[in-house]
Amino acid sequence: MNNKKYVLSIDAGTTSSRAILFDKKGQQVGIAQHEFSQIFPQKSWVEHDPMEIWETQLRAINDVLDQTNINVKEIDSIGITNQRETTVIWDKKTGKPVYNAIVWQDRRTASVCNDLSKNGLNELFQNKTGLILDAYFSGTKIKWILDSDKQIRSRAENGELFFGTIDTWLIWNLTNGKLHVTDCSNASRTLLFNIHNMDWDEELLQVFDIPKKILPKIVSSSGNFGCVDSSIFGAELPICGIAGDQQAALFGQMCVEPGDVKNTYGTGCFCMMNTGDNPIKSNNKMLTTVAWNINGKTTYAIEGSVFIGGALIQWLRDELNIIENSSDIEDLAKTVKDSGGVTFISALSGLGAPYWNPDAQGAIIGLTRDTKKGHIARAALEAIAIRSSEIFIEMQKDAKIKFSQLKVDGGASNNDLLMQIQSNLLGTLVVRPRITETTALGIAFLSGLGSGFWKSIDDLKSIWIAQKEFQPDPNFNGRKIMENWKLRISNLN
Numbered sequence: 095m096n097n098k099k100y101v102l103s104i105d106a107g108t109t110s111s112r113a114i115l116f117d118k119k120g121q122q123v124g125i126a127q128h129e130f131s132q133i134f135p136q137k138s139w140v141e142h143d144p145m146e147i148w149e150t151q152l153r154a155i156n157d158v159l160d161q162t163n164i165n166v167k168e169i170d171s172i173g174i175t176n177q178r179e180t181t182v183i184w185d186k187k188t189g190k191p192v193y194n195a196i197v198w199q200d201r202r203t204a205s206v207c208n209d210l211s212k213n214g215l216n217e218l219f220q221n222k223t224g225l226i227l228d229a230y231f232s233g234t235k236i237k238w239i240l241d242s243d244k245q246i247r248s249r250a251e252n253g254e255l256f257f258g259t260i261d262t263w264l265i266w267n268l269t270n271g272k273l274h275v276t277d278c279s280n281a282s283r284t285l286l287f288n289i290h291n292m293d294w295d296e297e298l299l300q301v302f303d304i305p306k307k308i309l310p311k312i313v314s315s316s317g318n319f320g321c322v323d324s325s326i327f328g329a330e331l332p333i334c335g336i337a338g339d340q341q342a343a344l345f346g347q348m349c350v351e352p353g354d355v356k357n358t359y360g361t362g363c364f365c366m367m368n369t370g371d372n373p374i375k376s377n378n379k380m381l382t383t384v385a386w387n388i389n390g391k392t393t394y395a396i397e398g399s400v401f402i403g404g405a406l407i408q409w410l411r412d413e414l415n416i417i418e419n420s421s422d423i424e425d426l427a428k429t430v431k432d433s434g435g436v437t438f439i440s441a442l443s444g445l446g447a448p449y450w451n452p453d454a455q456g457a458i459i460g461l462t463r464d465t466k467k468g469h470i471a472r473a474a475l476e477a478i479a480i481r482s483s484e485i486f487i488e489m490q491k492d493a494k495i496k497f498s499q500l501k502v503d504g505g506a507s508n509n510d511l512l513m514q515i516q517s518n519l520l521g522t523l524v525v526r527p528r529i530t531e532t533t534a535l536g537i538a539f540l541s542g543l544g545s546g547f548w549k550s551i552d553d554l555k556s557i558w559i560a561q562k563e564f565q566p567d568p569n570f571n572g573r574k575i576m577e578n579w580k581l582r583i584s585n586l587n
Contacts, residue, residue: 098170100559103534106176120557126157141194142471171333173541175342181235195358205235224382234283270323277336282384291585315386316544335541346536359506363403378488398447398485419494429468438473499523503532518570530560
C-alpha cells in the first residue's frame with residue numbers, strides 16, 4: 095500500500111468526459127477533459143453516442159496519466175461518477191449499443207409519464223422510489239428503447255441485452271464485460287428501485303414491462319467492486335467508488351450530517367440536502383433519493399433539480415452571441431446595477447422542481463428600448479439563483495430544517511456575482527470551497543474510503559477547506575425580485 099499515492103476520478107458528465115487525479119491531501123494533481131457530441135434528432139430529444147462517451151473517457155484517462163507522468167501502479171483505486179439518468183442499452187456479447195444513449199434532458203417520454211399519472215400511479219411511484227413521474231428518469235427511457243423495435247424487446251426478454259446508466263456502461267467496458275453493476279444512488283434515479291428495501295421493484299418493472307434480467311447488480315457506493323482489466327492500462331486497478339454526480343458532490347462537500355445542503359451549478363442546478371437515515375417524503379414536489387451507502391448504512395437526501403443552469407449562459411453565448419466565453423457573463427452583468435425590470439424565464443427544457451412542467455417554455459420578459467445586453471445577462475444570473483432559491487424554500491418545509499449555510503460547487507459557482515445574488519436571495523451564507531471540482535473529489539473520497547486509502551470520514555473532513563464566503567446584502571430587495579418572477583411565471587404556466 096505504501097506506493098499508492100493517488101486516486102483517479104472518472105467524471106462522466108453531460109457534455110464531456112473527464113479524468114482527475116487526486117493525492118492524499120485531496121489536491122488535484124492532474125486533469126484531462128474531452129467534449130463529446132450532443133445529438134438533437136427532434137425537438138426536445140437529446141442523445142449521446144455511447145461509444146463516443148467510452149472513447150473520450152478512455153482518452154481522458156490516458157491523457158491525465160501521460161501529462162502527470164504517473165505510473166498506473168501508483169494509483170490506489172478508481173471512482174466513477176456520472177450524469178445519472180442517461181440510459182444505455184447494449185448487446186452483452188458484442189458490446190454494441192442497440193440505440194443512442196437517451197440523455198437525462200430528453201423529454202420524448204413525457205406522454206408516457208402523463209398517461210401513468212392519469213391512471214393514478216403517481217402515489218405508487220413516489221412511495222416506492224421517492225421520485226415523481228417525469229421523463230427525466232431512466233425507467234421511461236428504457237421502455238421507449240424496448241418499445242421502439244420488436245427485435246430489441248425480444249432480445250431483451252431473451253437475456254441478450256444489458257441496461258445501464260453511464261456508470262454501468264463505463265464499468266462494463268473498463269472490466270471487459272466482467273462487471274455489470276450500478277450503485278444504489280444511481281439505481282434510485284431509475285423509477286425502478288425501491289428506496290426502502292434497496293432493490294429493484296417487481297411491481298414497477300411490470301408497469302413499464304421491463305425484464306429484470308437486463309438490469310445491473312446493485313452495490314454500495316464505497317467498497318471494492320472489482321478491477322479494471324489489466325489490458326486497458328497495463329495493470330489491474332480496483333474500482334472502489336460509484337455514485338451519481340450530485341450524490342458525489344454532496345459527499346465531496348462533506349455534507350455528511352442531516353441538514354447539510356449543497357448546490358451544484360453545472361449544466362443544470364442540483365440542490366441537495368442530507369436527511370440522514372430518514373427517507374423524507376416530500377409534500378412539495380421535491381425528490382427523495384439515496385445519497386450513498388457506506389458499510390451497509392444508507393444515507394438519504396432530498397433533491398430539487400433545475401434543468402437549465404449554466405446551460406442558460408451557454409445559450410446566451412452560442413445562440414444570442416452576446417458573450418464570447420461563458421466567463422464573460424459576469425463582467426457583462428456588472429455593466430448595469432440591476433436587471434432593469436427584465437425577467438428571464440429559464441425553461442429551455444421545461445421546468446423541474448417544484449413545477450414539473452415538461453411543456454413550459456423559456457421567455458425574456460420586460461424588454462424596453464432601454465434594455466441593454468447587461469440587463470439580459472444579469473437577468474440570466476438572477477434566473478439561475480431564483481430557480482435554486484425556490485427549491486431550497488420547499489426543501490426546508492419538507493425537512494423542517496432551516497439551514498444556516500449553502501455550500502456551492504460546479505463551474506458557474508466561480509461566478510462571484512451569481513454567488514452574491516444567491517446569498518442575497520436566500521438571506522444566508524454561501525460558501526465556496528477551495529476545490530470546486532467537488533463531484534470528482536467526492537467520488538475520489540468514496541473510492542479512497544472504500545479501499546482504505548483514507549481511514550474515515552473524519553480524515554476527509556480535514557481536507558475540505560472553504561475558499562470564499564458570500565454574506566447576504568441587507569439592502570438587497572430579494573422579495574421584490576421573487577414576487578416579480580412568481581407573477582411572470584404564473585402568467586406563462
